[in-house]
Every structure is written in C-alpha cells, then in structure tokens.
Amino acid sequence: MTETLHQCWTAIREEAKARRNAFKEAAVPKIHIGMATCGIASGAMETKKAFEDALAEQNIEARIHTVGCAGHCYAEPVVVIDHPASGFPPIFYHQVTAGKAKMLTNLFLKEGDPRFEHVYGATEINELIPSVMEFPRFNQEKRIIMEKCGRIDPEDIHEYIAEGGYETLVKVLELPPEQVIAEIEKSGLRGRGGAGFPTGRKWALARRAHGENKIVICNADEGDPGAYMDRTILESNPHQILEGLMICAYTVGARKALIYVRAEYPLAVKLVTKAIEQAKELKLAGGNILGTGFDLDISVFQGSGAFVCGEETALIQSIEGQRGMPLHRPPYPVEKGLGGEPTVINNVKTLASVPPILEHGADWYRSIGTENSPGTAIFSVVGDVLHAGLVEIPMGVSLRTLIFDICGGVPNKKKFKAVQIGGPSGGCLPEHFLDTPIDFDSLTAAGAMMGSGGMVVMNEDACVVNVSRFFLDFTQKESCGKCTFCRIGTCHLLGILDRLTKGEGREGDIESLESLSEDIKDGSLCGLGKTAPNPVLTSIRYFRDEYEAHIREKKCPGKMCRPLTAFYIDLDKCARGCDACVGCCPVDAVFTTRNRKKGIDQALCVKCGECMVACPPQYDAVRKVSPPELAPVIERPATKESHP
Amino acid sequence: MMLNILIDDKKIEAEEGKNLLQACLDNGIYIPNLCHVKDMAHPQASCRLCFVEIEGEKKPVPSCSVTVREGMRVKTDTPSVRRLQRSAFHLLLSRHFIECKVCPANRKCELQKIAKFLKVGLKSNYPLLLPKAVLETGKQETDESHPIFNYYPNRCVLCGLCIHVCRTTHGIALLTFAKRGIDTVISFYGEEDVSRLPGDKCLACVNICPVSAITLKSLS
Numbered sequence: 001m002t003e004t005l006h007q008c009w010t011a012i013r014e015e016a017k018a019r020r021n022a023f024k025e026a027a028v029p030k031i032h033i034g035m036a037t038c039g040i041a042s043g044a045m046e047t048k049k050a051f052e053d054a055l056a057e058q059n060i061e062a063r064i065h066t067v068g069c070a071g072h073c074y075a076e077p078v079v080v081i082d083h084p085a086s087g088f089p090p091i092f093y094h095q096v097t098a099g100k101a102k103m104l105t106n107l108f109l110k111e112g113d114p115r116f117e118h119v120y121g122a123t124e125i126n127e128l129i130p131s132v133m134e135f136p137r138f139n140q141e142k143r144i145i146m147e148k149c150g151r152i153d154p155e156d157i158h159e160y161i162a163e164g165g166y167e168t169l170v171k172v173l174e175l176p177p178e179q180v181i182a183e184i185e186k187s188g189l190r191g192r193g194g195a196g197f198p199t200g201r202k203w204a205l206a207r208r209a210h211g212e213n214k215i216v217i218c219n220a221d222e223g224d225p226g227a228y229m230d231r232t233i234l235e236s237n238p239h240q241i242l243e244g245l246m247i248c249a250y251t252v253g254a255r256k257a258l259i260y261v262r263a264e265y266p267l268a269v270k271l272v273t274k275a276i277e278q279a280k281e282l283k284l285a286g287g288n289i290l291g292t293g294f295d296l297d298i299s300v301f302q303g304s305g306a307f308v309c310g311e312e313t314a315l316i317q318s319i320e321g322q323r324g325m326p327l328h329r330p331p332y333p334v335e336k337g338l339g340g341e342p343t344v345i346n347n348v349k350t351l352a353s354v355p356p357i358l359e360h361g362a363d364w365y366r367s368i369g370t371e372n373s374p375g376t377a378i379f380s381v382v383g384d385v386l387h388a389g390l391v392e393i394p395m396g397v398s399l400r401t402l403i404f405d406i407c408g409g410v411p412n413k414k415k416f417k418a419v420q421i422g423g424p425s426g427g428c429l430p431e432h433f434l435d436t437p438i439d440f441d442s443l444t445a446a447g448a449m450m451g452s453g454g455m456v457v458m459n460e461d462a463c464v465v466n467v468s469r470f471f472l473d474f475t476q477k478e479s480c481g482k483c484t485f486c487r488i489g490t491c492h493l494l495g496i497l498d499r500l501t502k503g504e505g506r507e508g509d510i511e512s513l514e515s516l517s518e519d520i521k522d523g524s525l526c527g528l529g530k531t532a533p534n535p536v537l538t539s540i541r542y543f544r545d546e547y548e549a550h551i552r553e554k555k556c557p558g559k560m561c562r563p564l565t566a567f568y569i570d571l572d573k574c575a576r577g578c579d580a581c582v583g584c585c586p587v588d589a590v591f592t593t594r595n596r597k598k599g600i601d602q603a604l605c606v607k608c609g610e611c612m613v614a615c616p617p618q619y620d621a622v623r624k625v626s627p628p629e630l631a632p633v634i635e636r637p638a639t640k641e642s643h644p
Numbered sequence: 645m646m647l648n649i650l651i652d653d654k655k656i657e658a659e660e661g662k663n664l665l666q667a668c669l670d671n672g673i674y675i676p677n678l679c680h681v682k683d684m685a686h687p688q689a690s691c692r693l694c695f696v697e698i699e700g701e702k703k704p705v706p707s708c709s710v711t712v713r714e715g716m717r718v719k720t721d722t723p724s725v726r727r728l729q730r731s732a733f734h735l736l737l738s739r740h741f742i743e744c745k746v747c748p749a750n751r752k753c754e755l756q757k758i759a760k761f762l763k764v765g766l767k768s769n770y771p772l773l774l775p776k777a778v779l780e781t782g783k784q785e786t787d788e789s790h791p792i793f794n795y796y797p798n799r800c801v802l803c804g805l806c807i808h809v810c811r812t813t814h815g816i817a818l819l820t821f822a823k824r825g826i827d828t829v830i831s832f833y834g835e836e837d838v839s840r841l842p843g844d845k846c847l848a849c850v851n852i853c854p855v856s857a858i859t860l861k862s863l864s
C-alpha cells in the first residue's frame with residue numbers, strides 16, 4: 001500500500017516540478033498579475049488585457065501568469081515583471097493601470113528601461129534597485145498562512161505541489177491519526193474563527209466521538225463587514241485549505257468534508273470548486289486517495305450570506321435547509337452536529353495553518369507568536385492608514401508596530417484616535433492601548449477581541465459614537481431574531497445611539513447604554529448577541545467624554561455627526577471674486593456677500609462638505625465646527641433672485 | 645434514577661436526564677418562561693426568562709437548557725437573576741401592543757402572569773418599538789393572509805411554540821419564522837401549502853400561543 005502511495009505521489013510531484021522548471025527557465029519575460037477580487041476591483045482585468053494587446057502589437061513573446069493576492073490592497077493592481085534579459089531582478093509595480101501596462105510593455109519589455117519612477121521595488125535584494133524586502137510592510141510580516149498567496153496561480157494545482165504542497169498530506173496518510181492530533185495539540189494552534197478554541201482539543205474530541213458519518217467543515221462564511229482575509233486565501237491558494245481540511249478529516253475519521261462559502265463570493269466559490277476537481281483528478285481527493293484506501297468526498301456549500309450563519313450551530317442549520325438560527329450549546333457540534341453526527345468546524349485560517357505546522361513541526365510553530373497564542377494572525381487593516389490591506393504578523397506584535405511601522409501610520413498629518421478590532425464583536429481601543437500585544441488573551445482583556453481580524457484605524461476626525469452606531473446598526477439587522485435580548489435589546493441600543501448622533505441625547509443615556517449592554521451580553525443565546533455590545537461598552541469606557549459632549553454640549557468632537565456640525569466661510573480668508581465653491585454646492589446654499597465674498601445659508605446647507613473640498617488650498621477658507629452654534633451668522637444680502 | 649437537588653431552600657427529587665426548569669415546575673416552583681414546553685428534544689432557550697443561578701457557575705443560566713445533576717444547588721431569586729428576567733420582560737413589552745381589555749388572552753395571558761410574578765407593571769421601561777402607524781392610530785397590525793387564522797405581530801413574543809407544536813403534530817411545520825432582527829415575525833407558508841392545512845380541525849397553534857397572537861378568523 002505504502003509503495004503505491006509513494007509511486008503515485010512521486011509521479012505527481014515530479015510532473016509538477018517539471019512544469020514549474022519549464023516555466024521558470026523559459027527565456028522569456030514573465031508578467032505576474034494579481035487577479036483576486038481586490039485586484040479585479042481595481043482593474044486587473046483591464047491591465048491584463050492591456051498587456052496582452054501590447055505584447056501582440058509589439059510582437060514580444062512573454063508569459064502572463066495570473067496569481068492571487070498578496071495582501072497589498074493599497075497597491076492594486078499589482079504586477080511583478082520578471083525580465084531576466086534586461087539584467088534587472090523581478091520588479092514589483094503598483095497601481096498598474098491599462099495605460100501603465102502598455103507603457104511598461106513598450107519601454108521595459110521592449111527597450112529594457114524599467115521606468116524607475118514607477119518602480120515600487122525589486123522583489124529580491126540586489127544591487128540595482130532597492131528591494132521591497134527593505135520595507136517594514138514586507139519584512140516585518142511573517143507569512144505562514146499566506147506564504148504562497150500572490151505567488152502561485154490558484155487555478156493550477158501543479159503550482160501548489162511544486163512549492164511543496166500536499167507533501168504534508170502524503171506524510172500524514174502514513175501516520176497514526178492520534179500522533180497527528182498530538183502534534184497539533186502540542187503546537188498550541190487556536191481556532192482563527194474568533195473564539196480561539198484549541199484546535200487539537202477539538203479534533204481529539206471529534207476523534208473520540210462515536211459516529212459512522214463524521215463530517216468536517218471549513219467555515220468560510222466571513223460575514224464581518226470589512227474582513228476579507230478568508231476570501232483572499234480561498235482565491236489565492238485554495239489548495240492549502242483543502243490540504244488542511246483533508247488532514248483534519250483523516251485524523252478525526254471523517255469521510256465527508258464541506259466548504260461553507262458565502263454565495264456572495266463567486267470567485268472564491270469558482271476557484272475552490274476547481275481546486276477540488278483538480279485534486280480529484282490527481283487522486284488526492286475522492287475515493288481511495290493515492291491508493292491508501294482513505295476516501296474523502298469534498299464539496300462546496302454556498303451559504304446565503306447571513307452573518308449569523310458563520311456561527312457554527314446556525315451554519316449547520318443552514319446546511320440542513322433550516323433557517324440559520326443558532327441553537328443552545330451543548331451539545332457542541334463535535335458531539336452532535338450536521339445530521340446528528342460528530343462535526344468538526346474550523347475556520348479557513350485554522351485549516352490553512354495545519355500543513356505548515358505538520359511540515360515544520362510543533363516546536364517551530366511555538367517559536368512564532370506568544371506562549372498562549374502561537375503562530376500568526378491575519379488582519380485586514382483598513383481606514384485611516386497609509387498601507388491598507390491584509391497583513392500577516394506573528395502574534396504578540398504590538399498594535400503600534402502593526403499600525404505605524406507595518407501599515408505606515410495615519411496619513412495626511414492627522415492624529416491617531418482609536419482602532420476598532422474584531423469588527424462588530426470587537427472593541428474600540430484608544431491611543432494608550434497601542435502597546436498592547438496582539439494575541440487572543442490581551443485583546444480580550446482590553447475589551448476588544450481577535451474576532452474575525454477586521455481592524456479599522458480611525459484618525460482624529462472619527463466619532464466613536466457614530467462608529468458604535470454603525471456596528472449596532474449592523475448587528476441589529478443581522479440578529480437572527482430568535483432571542484429576546486439580541487432581537488429587541490440591540491434595537492434599543494441603536495435607538496439611543498441614533499439620538500446621540502442627532503443631538504437628541506439626554507442625561508442618563510450613557511448609563512442606560514451601559515446597563516442594557518451588560519444585560520444583552522449576559523442574556524443572549526449566541527455569540528452574536530453576547531458580543532454585540534462590545535463596541536458600545538469599550539467606546540464608553542475609553543471615550544466617555546465624547547459621549548458626554550454629544551449629550552451635554554450637543555457637540556461631536558470628531559465633527560462627524562452631521563446634525564451637530566456646521567460649515568461656514570472664514571471671511572478673512574475667502575478670496576474676493578472667487579467662485580470655486582458656488583457651483584459645487586448641491587443645494588445652492590453658497591451665496592455672495594456684499595463685498596463679493598462667500599457665505600453659507602445655514603438653513604439650506606446639507607453639510608456634505610463639498611465646498612470645503614472645492615475651496616482652493618491657498619485660501620482654505622471653509623471651516624467645519626461643532627456644535628453648529630459656533631458658526632458666525634452671515635446674513636444673505638436680499639436680492640431679487642433669493643427673495644422673489 | 646432519582647436525583648436530589650436543592651432549589652432555594654427546598655429539596656426536590658428529579659429524574660435523571662430531566663430538564664431543570666421542568667423539574668422545578670413539576671415541584672410547584674415557578675420560574676418565568678415562555679418558550680419552554682415539556683419534552684422538547686432541544687430546548688429553544690430563546691425567551692431568556694428562565695434564568696437561575698447554579699452553584700459553581702459564574703453567571704445566571706437559562707434553566708430550560710440545563711440537565712439536572714445530583715446535588716445541584718440552584719437559586720431562583722437572586723438580584724442578578726431578577727435583573728436579567730426583568731430586563732428581558734421589559735424588552736418583550738416594548739414590542740407588545742397592550743390592549744388587555746379586548747385581547748382574547750386577557751386573564752390567561754402568560755405576560756400578565758409573569759408581570760405579577762416579577763412584581764412589575766405591564767408598561768415597558770423602554771420606549772415602545774412598535775410601527776409608527778400603530779403608535780399613531782392606536783390600532784395594531786393584523787396579518788390576514790391566512791384563510792383561517794389571523795396573526796398579530798405586535799402581540800407575538802416569538803416564543804416559537806406554534807412552530808414547535810405544528811411540527812410535532814403534523815410532522816412538518818406549516819409556519820415559520822420570517823425576516824430578521826427586530827422585524828422577525830411568524831409567517832405561514834405560501835398559497836401552495838394551504839391545501840395541506842388541516843383547516844380549522846387543528847387549532848394546536850391557536851391553543852398553545854401564550855398571548856393569543858394567532859386567533860381563528862371566525863372568532864375575531
């Protein structure tokens with residue numbers, strides 16, 4: 001049996017390596033284009049087309065290699081051009097539009113001029129061009145889960161195999177399952193779906209559970225607004241997830257595996273489905289895997305896209321064709337899950353961590369990250385940061401390092417105000433938490449949560465009350481409606497926050513928010529309700545003065561809540577005769593004063609801020625204030641038009 | 645096997661495997677509840693009223709989702725239990741249209757019973773979350789789409805008992821939860837299912853509803 005395994009596997013691996021070498025050694029330039037959803041959204045399709053057309057036009061032979069996403073969202077569309085004949089190392093270009101693609105084909109590919117003004121950096125250290133590896137955004141990351149993302153073509157299983165993929169599965173198929181589980185337990189891997197449950201323990205429970213039809217499920221529901229790392233991994237390297245899922249199935253004794261992907265991720269669904277087919281063709285999945293007698297049926301289930309369906313019991317209900325409503329636990333899915341059978345549910349990132357752990361060993365994994373949170377964390381860092389995108393860092397790195405060093409800090413000379421971690425279940429942390437190490441326990445202690453890994457950085461112009469309102473609006477809409485506290489309680493929280501942002505706050509509102517939040521936390525049935533008040537509780541804890549300002553002074557310190565702000569034009573700065581702001585106002589609120597300067601009719605103004613954008617920087621005459629009474633009153637001169 | 649448990653100061657016996665809430669109710673110890681019925685395979689645990697404190701556990705737990713254990717010590721009347729119960733109750737009331745005098749549930753309504761037990765009135769501490777039209781006209785909404793039943797969404801406490809009893813009676817539920825969040829309602833399946841309805845021969849859902857949110861059209 002082992003012999004067939006090795007024969008089969010060697011043939012597959014050699015074939016994959018031969019293909020890769022042929023590609024690498026081909027004496028033509030290679031153009032690697034990031035084509036995950038994020039790249040496509042920034043125009044990668046057009047970029048690809050432009051390269052194709054320009055290559056044909058110039059009669060240049062080159063290979064276009066479509067890859068996934070490496071997480072550099074701020075730089076999309078990303079293209080790496082490897083043009084050995086030019087004498088330059090492979091070069092990373094950012095924001096490669098169709099026009100840039102044409103220009104690079106003509107000048108770099110044809111004439112050998114890499115156009116230094118457009119170069120982001122070389123992908124390797126060399127003597128000609130500074131390398132991206134000298135940038136913190138690249139060298140402070142630690143890639144385990146996303147190691148191959150953005151480097152290989154997700155639609156070609158051979159590329160994954162040539163990079164060492166499926167080697168671990170083959171190794172595992174010859175080991176006793178208990179030994180594999182012991183290694184995962186030893187590694188200290190904790191679930192990346194939010195709660196951080198020890199994965200090895202979950203697998204051990206499932207292995208011990210009785211059931212003829214055990215099932216393993218990869219949870220790729222990812223409904224948190226602003227989090228998209230699971231989608232990116234599915235679109236960039238689906239095979240690493242499949243490999244982890246297969247190892248999980250083998251060790252717990254399951255013969256059926258499901259990948260639960262939300263239907264709103266069409267590209268991810270397509271690529272995972274294709275990955276499964278390719279694995280089956282090579283006999284890496286399906287019946288009698290590599291001749292070992294291990295059968296595993298893997299399929300994709302498309303979820304309907306409700307946030308709550310990511311909760312494991314609701315996810316099971318949804319697969320069973322029921323309304324996605326969480327159930328009381330226990331029993332936990334590992335005892336009694338899909339169809340009453342023991343079911344392991346793991347997050348995408350958890351499963352994708354498994355092959356590297358088993359390849360390099362538990363001790364290696366433990367050497368990365370912290371004692372209680374080994375390994376890496378992936379965050380989607382968005383908001384007021386220079387280099388937004390997906391970042392994979394060792395656990396234990398401080399928030400400061402992540403936000404300021406790796407992601408480049410807050411742009412436009414603005415001050416940092418807060419960071420919201422963990423999406424709607426998470427919390428909002430102020431500046432004095434910047435030295436908090438990022439790991440499961442430290443974040444929870446601070447009142448935030450690892451959650452899904454969404455991270456929103458806010459500058460001084462953000463209003464924490466409004467941000468809480470945004471998240472409560474989300475959770476309130478996504479509540480499944482089953483239990484009293486979450487269904488009705490979150491709606492009352494939202495109602496109070498709504499009033500605060502409109503300047504209708506009252507004494508006692510903060511106390512009501514606090515006490516209702518505590519009740520919802522303690523009283524709700526599932527994690528959605530239990531964590532929904534976190535954004536409110538943390539922002540009150542760390543920014544109470546801002547809540548008070550909204551209530552007592554009708555003032556929004558971030559000047560974000562429209563009813564609490566006003567725009568006015570500083571007459572000392574306004575340039576006589578300048579009309580820049582007049583046309584941009586959608587409601588004709590800008591008028592001309594007697595001495596040919598401008599004023600804003602407060603009764604008409606809708607506070608869109610367009611005039612502030614339109615005012616030429618050398619005048620910079622438009623001011624935004626809160627509370628609105630701070631705006632000086634400037635009378636509109638009576639004219640025939642305005643007073644017919 | 646019978647297990648001994650202590651509820652407040654009262655010693656009771658309960659059969660192994662039994663649900664704690666049911667054990668209390670069987671022994672004449674009332675704990676507020678709306679979504680529980682005897683012998684439900686998996687408790688819904690959705691109304692969040694049946695909280696108790698169990699020695700050794702940090703926070704109150706819903707008693708309908710706990711299986712009795714030998715020597716268990718339970719408290720039904722602690723400040724944190726009452727706080728959660730009253731809070732849940734007030735939340736339910738903020739979505740409940742009060743019209744006791746003309747309501748068919750008057751005097752047998754579970755909400756009236758719970759209000760009395762918790763020593764609170766029927767006026768919510770929270771602002772009413774009823775649709776604007778209801779607040780303005782003082783008339784509640786009625787879903788009249790079903791040929792035989794009327795459904796009153798502003799009465800319904802979403803205990804789910806109607807769905808449960810329908811499923812256990814007919815093997816398949818002819819009603820379901822619909823919509824999400826605060827808009828969640830009970831809905832009958834569409835036209836094609838009308839033919840399968842047992843008609844006015846089965847009144848299981850009408851009879852089980854604790855607040856008369858489903859009534860027979862012919863009677864209203």
Ligand SMILES: Cc1cc2nc3c(=O)[nH]c(=O)nc-3n(C[C@H](O)[C@H](O)[C@H](O)COP(=O)(O)O)c2cc1C
Nearest residue numbers: 191192193219221222310311312346347350527528
């Ligand atoms: C409201 C809610 C939404 C959730 N959404 C997800 C999700 O999108 N993806 C995910 O992996 N886990 C999600 N979870 C956590 C799952 O219930 C479960 O704990 C997780 O999938 C287990 O995998 P892990 O052990 O690998 O973390 C969610 C939980 C709650 C309460």
Ligand code: SF4
Nearest residue numbers: 480482483486526529
């Ligand atoms: S906490 Fe919210 S999402 Fe969870 S069961 Fe209750 S109503 Fe549904």
Ligand code: SF4
Nearest residue numbers: 800801803804806853
């Ligand atoms: S209609 Fe009655 S039984 Fe059905 S969920 Fe509403 S309150 Fe409960």
Ligand code: FES
Nearest residue numbers: 677691692694708
């Ligand atoms: S009876 Fe226990 S939660 Fe409803």
